[in-house]
Amino acid sequence: MLEHIELFFKSIFVNNMVFATFLGMCSYLAVSKKVSTAVGLGAAVIFVLAVTVPMNWLLDQYVLRDGALAWIGPQFADVNLSFLSFILFIATIATMVQLVEIIVEKFAPSLYNSLGIFLPLIAVNCAILGGSLFMQSRDIPSIGLAFNYGISSGIGWFLAILAIAAIREKIRYSHVPAPLRGLGITFITTGLMAIGFMSFGGMLTSDGKxxxxxxxxxxxxxxxxxxxxxxxxxxxxxxxxxxxxx
Missing domain, CATH: 1.20.5 (Single alpha-helices involved in coiled-coils or other helix-helix interfaces)
Structure with missing residues (x-):
């Protein structure tokens, strides 16, 4: 239980997808002009990460790793399909993103129109692929922890885009020097927020040592x-x- 709690908070605050690794910056900057749009995209990212990370964990454990196919038969014990990781991970992500796009278009057409091209672009959002690759590189031991990591990473990305959207709505009514208007002040604000999130770097980083x-x-x-x-x-x-x- 403690391991789940530690992974949850570390993924949100310490290893935040945006402020620690700067993944998913394209959507983060382009869809953060309004809070309502940011909430919709953030919820979609949470859903996609929550589904794709455990699915890709299963693929990694039972298909891709060296000797992962031993469950089929002893003749497959020496097969190593790890070179297919990128292809299969992206295929899983693209499938889930297509499902999200269909659902949003059916039940929230206004949000679908607001998100525009950035909803299908979740399929090539490096934060989504990064979640699966980080899961693989950190050798997460169970599907429960993989699901936890997917959810918490999505929440971290959601908090980041929600925070910058709220700030950008306020900045719109503020006096910003002309050279810094638009992306300039957004980059500065993102950097300051990243520095703020660095203060969580001492949280739960001992890893039991x-x-x-x-x-x-x-x-x-x-x-x-x-x-x-x-x-x-x-x-x-x-x-x-x-x-x-x-």
Whole structure:
């Protein structure tokens, strides 16, 4: 349970797709002029990541890895299809994006028209592919954690685009120097927000390992215990020698 909570918060704040790795910046900058549009695209990204990351985890575990096809038969134990990772991951993402596009067009035509070309472009959004590739490179051990990672990464991207959309709506009524209007002030704001998110870098980054301070404290305590044991042994030895001399 603790592992799920740690992965959830790290994916949202510490390893945020936008502010830590700057993935998905095209959609982030283009669709963040209005909060309503940003919310729609952010929800679509959450859905796509929540579905594609665990699906691609299954593909990686049972099809792509070296020896992953051993479940078919012993003759396939040496097959390595990892070179197909990009193709199959993108195929899965494109399928899910097409499904999202159909649903949005059916039930929210105004949002569909607002998003325009950027809704189908989720299929080539590097944040979506990055979620699956990060899942693969970090060797996430279970499908539950993969689903958690997909959801939390999507929420992190959603918070980023929602925050910049809200700021850009306010900036519209502010006095911004002419050379910085538009993308200029947006890039500056994004950089400042990234610096703010860097403050979460100390959260849950130990990964179960002791920090240098903890290791030093443990070493000092161990040396102290050894010194006390040696002193006690010396004291007992001196007492025995004294008793024998008497």
């Amino acid at each position: 002791k920090t240098e301070v903890e290791e030093s404290s443990a070493q000092i305590q161990e040396n102290k215990n050894i010194h006390e044991d040696n002193a006690e042994k010396s004291k007992n030895t001196a007492y025995v020698d004294l008793k024998e001399n008497k």
